[in-house]
């Protein structure tokens with residue numbers, strides 16, 4: 659079987675979990691040889707047989723590819739995807755917090771109430787959120 663064309667790979671990664679495309683374009687992970695060619699392919703390679711990199715499902719289906727070549731395990735790319743997911747969750751939580759503080763301020767709650775909820779001083783809460791929550 660021949661490796662997929664780059665256009666097939668990029669089309670496939672549009673439907674993959676967030677971060678897969680970034681890992682591949684940054685070179686932090688390798689693409690499976692069958693990415694875009696097999697429906698069950700998980701795109702991110704977990705093992706190499708010489709120059710051929712395979713994801714776990716494609717490795718299980720492997721027949722003659724890499725025969726006689728010692729497999730070399732790659733670091734699990736899902737660990738990097740977990741960082742991506744956690745980082746995005748942090749960004750979303752920070753945006754939610756800014757929105758909640760702004761809503762509390764619009765509802766008439768003083769900075770001292772915001773500070774009491776967050777733990778910290780009124781001045782610290784005001785400095786942190788005044789730009790997005792409106793002054794005073």
Ligand SMILES: [Zn+2]
Pocket residue numbers: 690691692693696698699700701712713714715716717
């Ligand atoms: Zn695969």
